Amino acid sequence: MTDPAWINTALSSARPQAVAALLRYFRNLDTAEEAFQEACLRALRTWPEKGPPRDPAAWLIFVGRNSGIDAARRQSKQAPLPAEELVSDLEDAEADIAERLDGQHYRDDILRLLFICCHPDLPATQQVALALRIVSGLSVKQIARAFLVGESAMEQRITRAKARIANADVPFEAPGPAERSERVAAVLAMVYLVFNEGYSAGATEIANRAPLCEEAIRLARLLLRLFQTEPEVMGLTALLLLQHARAAARFNAEGELVLMEDQDRTLWNKALIDEGLALIDKAMRHRRPGPYQIQSAIAALHARAARPEDTDWAEIDLLYSVLESMTPSPVVTLNRAVAFAKLRGPEAALKLIEPLAPKLSGYFHFFGVRGGLLMQLGRTDEAREAFDRAIALANTAAEAAHIRMHLDRLSVPSPAAKPKAKAPSRQLH
Amino acid sequence: MLYAILCYNNEDVVCAWSKEQDDEVMARLQVVTGKLRDQGRLGPVARLMPTTAATTLRKTKDEPLIIDGPFAETKEQFLGFYVVDCETLDDAVAVAKDLAEANPGGGSYELRPIGAFFPGKEAA
Known part of the structure; x- marks a missing residue:
């Protein structure tokens, strides 16, 4: 543990729990973050000498809490004293620290943190930015790069999100069961959004954006620890693992x-696929299907096919029809x-998608799929138009x-060898 | 005597390893297991998926209870094991020390003598 890389891993994996607990003490995101930073600095100084503590998160919470109190005391000389209930919450130092870190607290703390980041008052872009900053601990620079915006614009986005939360007077108590499941759904959607931001990146951006996929998987695992028996959380985690398993095969050297059917399947990550399949099996046992489970089941059918021609398209079609009925959307169709x-x-297939035209007239994949289908039918001019x-x-x-590759094939007339036509689809990459 | 060297660690930390860190640790561990294999002392070795992938069947008076995850929730999870032929406890401790050096950070190894061993069929 004397190697800084290991200390950094320990710090970042303790981060969600530690920041969440510090938020419970200080009830202010900035203070909690600063206290965590301070604790990390002390860890970097003391851990190499003394070795790692048995429970890094507990250590960081304890040290962060004390440093936060110190900071509050210093500030109090210049600013009005902190509210009485805030101080009294801070005084009962060491005594029950171990108990405080128990499962129930751990769960509530992290949930509170996630719920705050996914507060319904925040637009999705702010939710994602805030979660990556606060929960995952990515730097503003890293997040800005991942979202292809300037650093100061991202800084502003995060500041605005924090201000909104402060103004919204977010309750620090855990919400009731009904609201809770709604809020959990928002957190799942945020995690999926983080993943897709990384997944939909092109090869040139992949170096900056691929970490988003890994962060999303870490967040999903965190949720899975909190909701060990929730099939949709298993489904989401499985979906991310199965899609990420194909990462190494999704781009060629250029x-x-x-396309999935052209990918070198030996490049697929078997360990991630196996874990995804195990999670789907677990989820299915609950017999409470949901959109993430269905999507992960579709991804699993692709993952299980050793060769493209082994793909169980009938089952995939069936699963899509279930998904259509659960979450009707032109994109699903x-x-x-x-x-x-x-x-x-x-x-x-063309007949199936024709009615979607008015709704998807601004959607890249619609014209990609349409062009591919027209190409297969030999309707070249229409295909070119769609492409x-x-x-x-x-x-x-x-x-x-x-x-453009499809267009090139269209423009080279080769009556003898009909170009092998494929329908491009985001789903299948 | 055969010893099972049971590995316990915080799976949140292990799951947070980057691919490079993971590869590095695995390569160093393979040096340790390679030596044991050359000495003819290495039995089966397994690395387990996180406990979130686990299911527990709890025996009851009636129908067994099937639950998600491991039965007991602990701070450090059972994440893998090595079966090693060791003459003495000191030998087993030495192996565990080598493993610890190859895989630094938190966690612990439990050195448990094996009562009965059934090698079974070699899994694919």
Whole structure:
């Protein structure tokens, strides 16, 4: 533990629990963060000499709490005294520290922290930024880079989010059961959003954005520890693990997207896939299906197929139809179209997605899938038109390049060898 | 005598390792196990997935109870084991010390003599 890298790992894995407990003491995000920073600095000084404490989180909470109290005392000479209840909350030092760190507290503390970051008053972009800053401990610079915005803009976004929370007068007590499940759903959505921010990055941005996928998985694992028996939390974690397992195969050496059926499956991470499959099995046993479980079950069918032709498209189509009924959305139907085409042909798939046109007229993947299906049907001109629209709507350079590859195939007439047509789809990358 | 060297650590910390850190630790551990293998002393070795992937079947008077996760919640979780042939406890302690050096940080090893050993079929 004398190696700084190990100390940093210990500090960052203790962070959610420690910051959450410090928030309980100080009831102020900034103070809690500062106290945690101070505790980390002391850890870096003392741990290399004395060795790691048995429970790093408990150590950090204890030291952070004392340093926060010191800071409050110093400030009190310049500013009005802190509120009475705040001080009295701080006085009962060491005595029950061990007990305070017990399971129930741990759970409530971290939940409170997550609920604050995912407060309904905050727009999704602020929720994500705040969670990455406060819970994951990424630097403002790292978050700014991941979201392709300037550092000062990100700093502002986080400051604004904190101000909003302060103004909203967020209750520090855990919410009741009904509100709680709503808030948990918001946290799951935030974690999935963090993951997708990393997952939808192009190859050139992947170095800056891939850490988002790993952070999302860490957050999902944290949630899973809090909700060990909640099948949707298992489903979400499984979904992230199964998708992340394909990371090494998703781009070729030129930085172009590789469709799932062209990916080198030996590059898939077997350990992540196995863990994802184990979690789905556990989730299914509860017989309380939900959208994350269904999506992870679809990802699992892909992961279980040793070769693309082994993919169980009928089951995937069925799962999509279940997902459609649970969370009706044109995007879900669009994703279903790929399985639909495999089972019933491109004509049927095209019919399935035609009605979506008005709703998805600004959506890259709609035109990508549509172009792919038209290409399979040999309707070249229409396919080219759809691909042109897709390129205009592409979110990343890699997406545009991928569509351009299809266009190139269209423009080279090769009557003898019909180009192998594929329907591009985000779902299948 | 065969010893089971049971590894306990905080799985939050282990799961937070970067791929590079993980690879580094695994490479160092393989040096230790490689030596034992060369001496013909190494039995089965397993690294377990986090307890969040676990399911527990609790025996009851009636129908067994199936619950998510490990039965007991602890700060350090059972994350893997080595089976090693050791003449004495000192030998087992020496192996555990080597493992600890290869895998620094928190956690502990429990050195448990094996009562009966059934090698079973080699898993894939």
